[in-house]
Amino acid sequence: DAGVIQSPRHEVTEMGQEVTLRCKPISGHDYLFWYRQTMMRGLELLIYFNNNVPIDDSGMPEDRFSAKMPNASFSTLKIQPSEPRDSAVYFCASSGFWSGNTIYFGEGSWLTVV
Amino acid sequence: GESVGLHLPTLSVQEGDNSIINCAYSNSASDYFIWYKQESGKGPQFIIDIRSNMDKRQGQRVTVLLNKTVKHLSLQIAATQPGDSAVYFCAENIRGSQGNLIFGKGTKLSVKP
Numbered sequence: 001d002a003g004v005i006q007s008p009r010h011e012v013t014e015m016g017q018e019v020t021l022r023c024k025p026i027s028g029h030d031y032l033f034w035y036r037q038t039m040m041r042g043l044e045l046l047i048y049f050n051n052n053v054p055i056d057d058s059g060m061p062e063d064r065f066s067a068k069m070p071n072a073s074f075s076t077l078k079i080q081p082s083e084p085r086d087s088a089v090y091f092c093a094s095s096g097f098w099s100g101n102t103i104y105f106g107e108g109s110w111l112t113v114v
Numbered sequence: 115g116e117s118v119g120l121h122l123p124t125l126s127v128q129e130g131d132n133s134i135i136n137c138a139y140s141n142s143a144s145d146y147f148i149w150y151k152q153e154s155g156k157g158p159q160f161i162i163d164i165r166s167n168m169d170k171r172q173g174q175r176v177t178v179l180l181n182k183t184v185k186h187l188s189l190q191i192a193a194t195q196p197g198d199s200a201v202y203f204c205a206e207n208i209r210g211s212q213g214n215l216i217f218g219k220g221t222k223l224s225v226k227p
Binding site for chain 2: 004042043045048056091093100102103104105106107108
């Protein structure tokens with residue numbers, strides 16, 4: 001079975017540019033999570049959705065960050081405008097009833113803002 | 115097994131030895147715990163989980179122990195192999211918060227051949 005699929009795997013962009021990260025959750029999962037990982041702060045939950053509806057976005061750093069889930073098989077995380085401090089690995093993850101509370105992660109999108 | 119800032123605690127073991135990675139969790143309302151393994155350049159990978167009504171669970175070469183009295187979780191890896199080298203995270207789920215896991219900072223396991 002395909003796991004969580006993220007794109008792009010790597011992105012280098014200039015400060016001020018818009019960045020869009022994409023995610024396809026595991027089919028049948030009804031929860032989708034966006035995490036950010038840095039050396040200083042570890043894994044941080046940014047936002048999560050249940051049945052395509054945002055449930056908790058308290059982890060989103062500021063208004064420059066936005067996330068959408070237009071359907072059950074696709075989500076985006078957008079940063080506009082990007083800043084060097086946004087450089088991190090962004091993970092999408094999903095879970096479903098049949099998997100209990102186990103969250104399955106994608107391979108991550110490695111973002112560098114210069 | 116918790117870290118502050120840039121420095122992950124590191125456990126170095128000889129190939130074939132057993133490894134024990136520890137984790138202190140924070141919330142007495144947590145009812146579900148997971149261990150993840152993260153290899154360099156990859157996403158966290160599920161290893162084993164345990165619910166709060168248990169104190170031990172075994173998988174293939176791995177055992178998780180839960181001590182709710184002192185809010186402590188441990189991961190034991192038997193006959194550690196070079197492929198076990200990775201960063202290991204514990205995560206806790208607070209009762210009632212579906213899937214919203216709180217992650218520890220991680221422990222780096224280094225296996226010497």
